[in-house]
Amino acid sequence: MQLLCLTTLDATLKKKDIKDIYRVHRRNNTKKAHIITEMSSTILKTYFLKQAKAYNNKQKEKLCAKHLGFTKNEYEPPIYVSEQLTAKGARLYFLARDLAKSQDYKLCWTSYGRIYHVRKNKNSPVIVIKNESHVNSLMRKE
Structure with a gap:
């Protein structure tokens, strides 16, 4: 083996x-x-x-x-390790990252195929982004 x-x-x-x-x-x-x-x-x-x-x-x-351990080159481009999302999930993740940038949210990540979003401070609740209308409503809130 x-x-x-x-x-x-x-x-x-x-x-x-x-x-x-x-x-x-x-x-x-x-x-x-x-x-x-x-x-x-x-x-x-x-x-x-x-x-x-x-x-x-x-x-x-x-x-x-x-x-x-695959190469010994001095410079190597980074390897991005992530979940493979469905086309709908990838679109939602794109919108969530855009929301995070525009509204100064701290983190945006995926886990088990879900898109998560965390507010500016550590004590804020985790928001699960379920659909595009949810992203739009969060954009309007701020």
Whole structure:
């Protein structure tokens, strides 16, 4: 059994932990294609996402291929690790991020396919964004 030790992320993946890996090409070929990795379980996927986010929050230099031991290059572009959302979810996440920027909200993130939004201070309640009209109503509130 082959192991992929991701010591940077404090994670170990076995070959059986990965169901499939494939590229999704974008319409405009100016950007590189996304690499989709399907994990064998939701628990493993959630753990891997959590570890990648924790690394990026703690470190000044964002996660890249050299941190995972794939290359030794001095400069590597960052690796963005995120959930794959449906087209509707991706649109909603885009609108939520736009709302966060325009209304100075502190955080906007996804988890289990849901779009979340946190207000400016730590004591504010977490708002689950459910649809576009909810985003519009939040835009009008402020």
